Amino acid sequence: MEDIVHATGVSRYGLYGTFGSKRELFEQALERYADGMGKQSFLRLLEPGASLAHIRRIFEERVADMCCSEENKGCLFVHTAMELAPQDEELRGVLQRFMKRMSKAFSIGLDSAKGRGEIRADVDVDAAGELLTSTMFGLAVLGRTGFARETLDGIVDSTLASLQD
Secondary structure, X not given: OHHHHHHHOOOHXXXXXXXXXXXXXXXXXXXXXXXXXXHHHHHHOOOOOOOHHHHHHHHHHHHHHHHOXXXXXXXXXXXXXXXXXXXXXXXXXXXXXHHHHHHHHHHHHHHHHHHOOOOOXXXXXXXXXXXXXXXXXXXXXXXXXXXXXXXHHHHHHHHXXXXXX
């Protein structure tokens, strides 16, 4: 809490008055982080004209974010999943709901792309949505460990190519 007080200039009293507890503050931080993870890009997948290009754009944005900053940033969701979620059922639920929303958005976008003939007709869009979600989080781990952007881009290319004829 001391770091947050120092970084924001808001008193502990103000933080607790606004968020109630450290836990509520952390959950709000997770939600805000989700918003910053390209929420607007994911919302484009819910539109009728969503295409494979929209999905690729989401991966390009995330890979650029993972690789192109001065400091090697981690992913709050990955860190939370690895460090806190094993012991915390509520946080596990928060993360699972977020990942399910991400998978569902990918599935809807894939269904649109399938209707446009951009992916194979035999692709199970729900399973493929989960594949894309797991790929996204895997890329976050690889990016954090310093893998080159070319490697991450290659993974994206291979993953998306596996859905096409």
